Amino acid sequence: MKTQVNAEKGKQDLHIIREFKAPAKLLFKAYIDPSLFEEWMGTKLVKFDCSPHGSYRFETNDPSGNVVFSANGTFHEVILNERITRTFEMENTSFPVQLEFLEFEGLSTQTSKLNMQILFRSVAYRDQLMQMPFVQGLNYAHDRLEEVLNQRL
Amino acid sequence: MLKTRRDVFQAIADPTRRAILSLVAVSAMTPGAIADNFDTRRQTISKHIQILAECELLTQEQNGREIMYHFNPSKMKEVNDFIEPFRQLWEGRFKQLDSLLNELQNKSDRK
Numbered sequence: 001m002k003t004q005v006n007a008e009k010g011k012q013d014l015h016i017i018r019e020f021k022a023p024a025k026l027l028f029k030a031y032i033d034p035s036l037f038e039e040w041m042g043t044k045l046v047k048f049d050c051s052p053h054g055s056y057r058f059e060t061n062d063p064s065g066n067v068v069f070s071a072n073g074t075f076h077e078v079i080l081n082e083r084i085t086r087t088f089e090m091e092n093t094s095f096p097v098q099l100e101f102l103e104f105e106g107l108s109t110q111t112s113k114l115n116m117q118i119l120f121r122s123v124a125y126r127d128q129l130m131q132m133p134f135v136q137g138l139n140y141a142h143d144r145l146e147e148v149l150n151q152r153l
Numbered sequence: 154m155l156k157t158r159r160d161v162f163q164a165i166a167d168p169t170r171r172a173i174l175s176l177v178a179v180s181a182m183t184p185g186a187i188a189d190n191f192d193t194r195r196q197t198i199s200k201h202i203q204i205l206a207e208c209e210l211l212t213q214e215q216n217g218r219e220i221m222y223h224f225n226p227s228k229m230k231e232v233n234d235f236i237e238p239f240r241q242l243w244e245g246r247f248k249q250l251d252s253l254l255n256e257l258q259n260k261s262d263r264k
Contacts, residue, residue, distance in 0.1 A: 003244040005236050018247050022254035029257075030250055036257075040249040130239040 007130065012123045014130070016116040024106035027114060028081045031102070043069075051078055056086075073097070081106075088118075095129060096121040160241050161228060164208040169193065170201050177211060178224040187222065 007014040020027050030036045034048045038058075047057040057072035070091040077085035082104055089097040099119040106112050120126040165171055173187055188198040202222065205211040209228045214221045 003240055003247055005240040005243065007236055007239075016243055018243070020247075020251065020254060022258060026254055026257060027250075030253060036253060040253045041246065042249065130236065 007126065010123055012121070012126050013117055013119045014126060016118070017113065019107065019111060019113045021111055023109060024104045024112035025081050027112045028104050031084060031104075032078065046070075047072075050075055052076060073100075095125060098129075160245065161208050161210060164205055164210055167201070169198075170205055173198070173201055173205060174210060174224060174229075177222050178226075181214070181221045181223045183219050183221060 002018075004017040005014060006017070030040060032050045034045050034050075037048070038045055041058070043058045043060045045056065045058045047055060049055055052075060055072065055074045058070065059067045060069040062068045072089055072091065073087040075084065075086045077083055084100075084102040084104075086100050086102070087097050088100055089095075098121070101117040101119075103115040104112060105115065118126075120129065165174070169191070172191070176182065176187060176190055184199055184202055185195075187202060188195045191198055202211065206213060206222070209225055211222045212225050214223060
């Protein structure tokens with residue numbers, strides 16, 4: 001079960017494909033049930049109205065309770081066990097809102113597939129976002145290094 | 154509890170681990186020789202080595218009674234790959250989802 005990411009050069013979208021050892025019904029539930037969503041995303045939902053034109057907002061805290069990341073969006077389509085269309089916007093960043101199409105497909109009674117298409121405002125924003133996880137990791141390390149140095153001073 | 158994610162990107166996010174990698178990249182070393190380069194406790198360094206080995210950034214070679222650690226450049230290439238960091242981020246999330254789905258299914262089986 002490996003996550004597949006397809007991002008063609010020069011395009012402003014990308015596809016994330018993943019198979020799960022669970023029926024589509026359950027996979028879908030993990031996306032629309034607030035407590036399940038919080039659990040696997042490791043975040044805290046501040047708002048979650050999972051219905052067409054409803055919105056959501058979540059905050060991720062560090063161990064001492066400071067908000068390190070927050071994001072929000074609106075649901076456009078929520079078709080039971082089949083599809084979710086939503087927007088996603090990271091707060092306090094320069095990234096414009098992105099559009100996400102999530103399709104849930106049952107492969108057998110016990111397996112399912114998620115196909116996620118994300119559309120960005122431009123090719124440059126897509127490429128920049130894809131570089132972010134690593135940059136965050138490094139910044140995090142640098143912050144910790146600073147912390148340690150400050151303690152020693 | 155859900156398992157914590159352990160991957161190449163997490164491994165190199167730590168400054169001590171990056172320092173260990175730069176040492177071993179020059180020449181293969183025993184855990185003791187690596188630890189000699191740091192003021193930190195041996196146990197701490199050995200924990201860092203363990204994480205780097207788990208992520209396959211370091212490979213082990215038994216040399217008589219000693220274990221030598223080698224740097225694994227092919228694993229490091231993943232870091233430079235354009236898509237890989239992003240893919241790893243999602244893989245991490247989905248692994249959490251895997252364990253949650255697994256838990257939920259075990260619960261309903263018992264009913």
